[in-house]
Amino acid sequence: MPTTTTRPMHVPTTSPLTGNGAAAQDELLRVDNLQVHFPIVQGVCRRQVGTLRAVDGVSFSIKHGETLGLVGESGCGKSTTGRAILQLLKPTSGSVRLLGKELTSLSGENVRKMRREMQMVFQDPYASLNPRMTVGSLVGEPLEIHGMARGREREERVRELLRLVGLNPQYACRYPHEFSGGQRQRVVIARALAVNPSLVVCDEPISALDVSIQAQVINLLERLQEQLNLTYLFIAHDLSVVRHISDRVAVMYVGKIVELTTRDRLYAQPLHPYTRALLSAVPIPDPKIERRRQRIILTGDVPSPVDPPTGCRFQARCPFAQDACREQEPPLVEAEPGHVVACHFWDRIRDQTQTSVAAREVAQAVATPTRARHASPAVAA
Numbered sequence: 001m002p003t004t005t006t007r008p009m010h011v012p013t014t015s016p017l018t019g020n021g022a023a024a025q026d027e028l029l030r031v032d033n034l035q036v037h038f039p040i041v042q043g044v045c046r047r048q049v050g051t052l053r054a055v056d057g058v059s060f061s062i063k064h065g066e067t068l069g070l071v072g073e074s075g076c077g078k079s080t081t082g083r084a085i086l087q088l089l090k091p092t093s094g095s096v097r098l099l100g101k102e103l104t105s106l107s108g109e110n111v112r113k114m115r116r117e118m119q120m121v122f123q124d125p126y127a128s129l130n131p132r133m134t135v136g137s138l139v140g141e142p143l144e145i146h147g148m149a150r151g152r153e154r155e156e157r158v159r160e161l162l163r164l165v166g167l168n169p170q171y172a173c174r175y176p177h178e179f180s181g182g183q184r185q186r187v188v189i190a191r192a193l194a195v196n197p198s199l200v201v202c203d204e205p206i207s208a209l210d211v212s213i214q215a216q217v218i219n220l221l222e223r224l225q226e227q228l229n230l231t232y233l234f235i236a237h238d239l240s241v242v243r244h245i246s247d248r249v250a251v252m253y254v255g256k257i258v259e260l261t262t263r264d265r266l267y268a269q270p271l272h273p274y275t276r277a278l279l280s281a282v283p284i285p286d287p288k289i290e291r292r293r294q295r296i297i298l299t300g301d302v303p304s305p306v307d308p309p310t311g312c313r314f315q316a317r318c319p320f321a322q323d324a325c326r327e328q329e330p331p332l333v334e335a336e337p338g339h340v341v342a343c344h345f346w347d348r349i350r351d352q353t354q355t356s357v358a359a360r361e362v363a364q365a366v367a368t369p370t371r372a373r374h375a376s377p378a379v380a381a
Helices: 021-028 078-084 109-114 134-145 151-164 169-173 181-193 211-228 239-245 263-268 273-280 289-293 323-327 346-355 357-367
Strands: 026-040 049-065 066-070 094-098 116-122 199-203 229-237 250-254 257-264 333-335 339-341
Touching: 021 346, 026 078, 049 078, 049 257, 066 078, 066 239, 078 094, 094 239, 116 181, 134 181, 151 169, 151 181, 181 211, 199 239, 211 229, 211 239, 211 323, 229 239, 239 250, 239 263, 250 263, 250 273, 250 339, 257 273, 257 346, 323 357, 333 346
Parallel strands: 066 229, 066 250, 116 199, 199 229
Antiparallel strands: 026 049, 026 094, 250 257, 257 339, 333 339
């Protein structure tokens, strides 16, 4: 991916999970013990024979103007978490509070009203745009649904939004198939911003784009965040992108958060063995360090969310696993101020990283921000 400039980190004053006291008053979003389970049915009578635990007890908070990165393997529940927050999927249990208002108890028109405060940028821009509608109709539709603008005022707002995301306002008469992938994603972003939301859930917004334009979209998202005071939940696979855009990072594994802390601390000293394995796969542009680093190759299979193992869900693939891991599920504990981890032996992992010279060099190289060049906010070709 093209290099981008790492922005100054927004330092949160809340607790690493959900905050407390006066600091919690600055929370935009608070998620407590969120669960999303899907029934598995068989036969003509649709008898339930099992349960798929896609999200199984996730808790975190996001402050105004902050970006929380959510990373993990495919199928770990990242996108399901984002959709459940927006009530596109109904949670099985748990609490989701946006601007102090409980969302899980809302339905119908009340959910629609709250969607003015929360929007989503989907992974595949082409699939999320109606091919029978023009860009002007697509971007202007939320304005009509929420009664924010009509007629000439709506047209002016659509042109303003297209300019905001770097597109020529004259493109409003075109259809989605007439645009490149990057331009279509800009249309999706413009549509999400039409109702002036407080929270934007970005569900892998650049994974379907060409590498050459990924940095442009990331820089656009950052510029819009500064300009409009947006708050992001940024879901992604690319750890280098998450390192660049996020203030804090949460790591998910089989429906649960296993580690959450600030971006610099996570990349400099990961305390969960799964996080260490993920970071070991990030290439380092220094051949000397790259030759000395030890790639962590995980063995075994990812456990099924239909039948998760007893105890720690990472035990079958963990090089540090012992009997306690197979018998008792590790709780999320605050290993260090602002750094929570779900591992019985996080202190051994920390000591191993601190005592190994090679490990320290690798951690420093991974955590060092790449020098950047900002993509021009001019009209996209």
